[in-house]
Amino acid sequence: MIKHLKELETPSLIINEEKMNRNLHRMMSVRTKHGxxxxxxxxxxxxxxxxxxxxxxxxxxxxxxxxxxxxxxxxxxxxxxxxxxxxxxxxxxxxxxxxxxxxxxxxxxxxxxxxxxxxxxxxxxxxxxxxxxxxxxxxxxxxxxxxxxxxxxxxxxxxxxxxxxxxxxxxxxxxxxxxxxxxxxxxxxxxxxxxxxxxxxxxxxxxxxxxxxxxxxxxxxxxxxxxxxxxxxxxxxVFFDAMQVGLGTAQLEETALTVLATVVSKKKGRFIIDTGSKSLTTEKGAHGNETVKGFGKILNEGELYVTRVSEEHGIVEIPEEAEGIWEKLQLNQRVEVLPNHACPVVNLFDYYYVLKENGDLVTLPVDGRGKSQ
CATH class of the missing domain: 3.20.20.10 (Alanine racemase)
Incomplete structure (x- = not known):
């Protein structure tokens, strides 16, 4: 059994079960609040x-x-x-x-x-x-x-x-x-x-x-x-995402779905992860919504975003004020990306890795992937 996120091959789709469960209860709370x-x-x-x-x-x-x-x-x-x-x-x-x-x-x-x-x-x-x-x-x-x-x-x-x-x-x-x-x-x-x-x-x-x-x-x-x-x-x-955080519908701490990526290359002023448009989509938020930046937010590393994507590549350009992060990040280091829009991202994967509340990781199939007819 895989015991840690570091053991996963990437890109991988991750659910934080504790956060998802809180979101499910929030969703259902309108029954008692409003009938x-x-x-x-x-x-x-x-x-x-x-x-x-x-x-x-x-x-x-x-x-x-x-x-x-x-x-x-x-x-x-x-x-x-x-x-x-x-x-x-x-x-x-x-x-x-x-x-x-x-x-x-x-x-x-x-x-x-x-x-x-x-x-x-x-x-x-x-x-x-x-x-x-x-x-x-x-x-x-x-x-x-x-x-x-x-x-x-x-x-x-x-x-x-x-x-x-x-x-x-x-x-x-x-x-x-x-x-x-x-x-x-x-x-x-x-x-x-x-x-x-x-x-x-x-x-x-x-x-x-x-x-x-x-x-x-x-x-x-x-x-x-x-x-x-x-x-x-x-x-x-059920998950929330960068769009919902930008709208104020949810806090960053409530987002339950991320894409796990690996740093595969470091170049001057940027690093590259193995998470491009085939993992994150090219959605940048609804037309008129200026709160979503780039193609996904790099979590736990300050204000860093996936600024460009090709099919397999996610390019993260590092602003001058965050140059120290370039030195900190190492090849093969894992980072989590908060997608802009969770719904189409889910449809790009065969299964989730669910981070259980006890710390275990289990797989969960994306049963409806490709059910578009």
Missing amino acids: VNVRPHFKTHKSIAIAKKQLELGAIGITVATATEAELLLDNGIEKILIAFPLTDRKKISRLLERGKNARLIFAIDSEEQAAIFKEEGNILEVEPELWIKVNSGLNRCGVEPREETVQLATFIKKEAVGKLSGLFTHAGHSYAAASPEEIDRIAKEEAESILTSANACENAGIPIEHRSVGSTPTFERAAQYDGITEVRPGNA
């Missing part, structure tokens, strides 16, 4: 074991982004799943509707054309799909506009007997580009209100809305405070 349910997103950790731990802690289900992620969960006994992406492929829809006969699958809807596909496929299989309408709360990605457009789609679903419409949901992903805590507050308010006003408009039209769901790690604790919100769907909060 809302938690349906965490799978796409951050992509781990069956972590998903089951979230359910054990009280999550009411799991959120996924793709059909193959949903099928992976079903194959592993997790049967309460929200597919938070508007599926339009008839093969995927038919396959999941068939499997949904013995599980609770919730499907995202954001257009009448898509709803018509679900009606046709549901009629063929003689199943009534459970549907949630996706509402646009400012990200301007998928989703109908709040209130009138939401009512229009809800009315179509009811009139055409497409399926059981039981909820509305949104995702304020534009909060990742917020410039201040006050801006996050504003986005969280708009996120919650987009759902609450749309749900009220639907109910005024005679269409009951049981579930009113919001997401986004920067906003989930804030949006959960609004009366009428029934659940939140944070993903990144």
